[in-house]
Amino acid sequence: MNQKNYCVIMAGGIGSRFWPMSRTAFPKQFHDILGVGRTLLQMTYDRFLPICPKENILVVTNERYKELVLEQLPDIKPEQVLCEPFMRNTAPCVAYSSFWIGDREPDANIIVAPSDHLILNNAEFQRIIEISITQAQESSNLVTLGIKPTRPDTGYGYIQWKEDKKSENELVKKVKTFTEKPSLELAKDFLDSGDFYWNSGIFIWTLNSILNSFQNNLPDMYKAFSEGQGLYGTENEKEFIERIYPACENISIDYGIMEKAKNVNVVLSDFGWSDLGTWGSLHTHLAHDGHQNGVVGKNVLLYNCADNVVNIPNDKLAVLHGLNGYIVVESDNILLICKKEDEQKIKQFVNDIKLKKGENWI
Numbered sequence: 079m080n081q082k083n084y085c086v087i088m089a090g091g092i093g094s095r096f097w098p099m100s101r102t103a104f105p106k107q108f109h110d111i112l113g114v115g116r117t118l119l120q121m122t123y124d125r126f127l128p129i130c131p132k133e134n135i136l137v138v139t140n141e142r143y144k145e146l147v148l149e150q151l152p153d154i155k156p157e158q159v160l161c162e163p164f165m166r167n168t169a170p171c172v173a174y175s176s177f178w179i180g181d182r183e184p185d186a187n188i189i190v191a192p193s194d195h196l197i198l199n200n201a202e203f204q205r206i207i208e209i210s211i212t213q214a215q216e217s218s219n220l221v222t223l224g225i226k227p228t229r230p231d232t233g234y235g236y237i238q239w240k241e242d243k244k245s246e247n248e249l250v251k252k253v254k255t256f257t258e259k260p261s262l263e264l265a266k267d268f269l270d271s272g273d274f275y276w277n278s279g280i281f282i283w284t285l286n287s288i289l290n291s292f293q294n295n296l297p298d299m300y301k302a303f304s305e306g307q308g309l310y311g312t313e314n315e316k317e318f319i320e321r322i323y324p325a326c327e328n329i330s331i332d333y334g335i336m337e338k339a340k341n342v343n344v345v346l347s348d349f350g351w352s353d354l355g356t357w358g359s360l361h362t363h364l365a366h367d368g369h370q371n372g373v374v375g376k377n378v379l380l381y382n383c384a385d386n387v388v389n390i391p392n393d394k395l396a397v398l399h400g401l402n403g404y405i406v407v408e409s410d411n412i413l414l415i416c417k418k419e420d421e422q423k424i425k426q427f428v429n430d431i432k433l434k435k436g437e438n439w440i
Contacts, residue, residue, distance in 0.1 A: 081134075083211065084186045085126040086175040089119055089139040089147065089193035090162055094428050094440070095356050095421070098412035099389060102440055107193040108146050111360060111389075113374040118194045118354070123151050125200055129189070129207055136160055136178070137193070138171045157311055163320045169296060169334040170326040172281075174319065176288050177303045178310040186285040187211050190331070195278075196363055198350025206249075206347045210282040213250050213343055220291060221282040222253070222336065224275030224344040225351045230265035233355060235277035235332070238268075239344050253342040256332065275344065278351055281331065287341075295338045299326060357405045358418050361387040387418065412439065 093106035100106035107119045126135055137147050141161035148156060160174055172190055179186045197203050210221045224237045235258045239251035268274035292300040302322045309318045336342060352359050364372030371380055375390030381399040389407045390396045405421060407414045431439050
């Protein structure tokens, strides 16, 4: 294990498409959504232990979730939880963690990963990460992981790749274009072409490479965080971050850096990945009964039901009859029943509830 490897786990999102289980006070990354005894955050942390020393694993989250993180990850120290005072998308999160790491290890290799993804083949994932770190070190390029698509999914971003003549590894390609959430027709064309992969949102780079990219592409953000050098990890860090964060541009690392930079590689990957963005995507990864029902909950009885995803607390009893292709979720006195094909409307449901019933329900 390289002692200069660092991992940044982004854990500040709310996950509104997983409502009602994922709520503002307790987002999906802190839930055992798969019913396996470990939350998504804990599974992500476990995944990086063979790659990074545990003291080099940082969690960036909203300050309201700091105690939740420390409760679920008792092996990390409080200073390893970087607290954002406001939600400002992923670019400020990456800038904050990069400068924090830079005050400790100027030659760091950094992996940035969301806290709520599912990866089924951890051994292959670790192999791909090692390839990516080597590429990032040798080329000074920014590296992202592309996932071999299995269907024309319109909910994912896509990366078009081309050959990289400078790389001897056949999995390492140059990024040609990024496309965010295409139409179904375009997604089918992407799948047929063979040179488009899903954008995983997992990034690997050296500290110098990412700081140079911020300086070139988001210079105001670079300048703001650079003024804190020497403060990160001290008692003055919190006051500094609370002062500069409100002025940070609300922009993703994809739009702010990756789509602008010219030195971007993609490593073609296939390790059983899902971003678990929706209840429907979860259904794919649950154990199914003989009628393709995926159920989490010890006291669920199904009669004449097929192709449903059901999540019921173990202390509740649910009896379902005659449902086909539905999402049924009960959480904290909220019940959602929605057709799987209409799951994209859940965000609208949440917005309507906020307006009509108040924020206590979201």
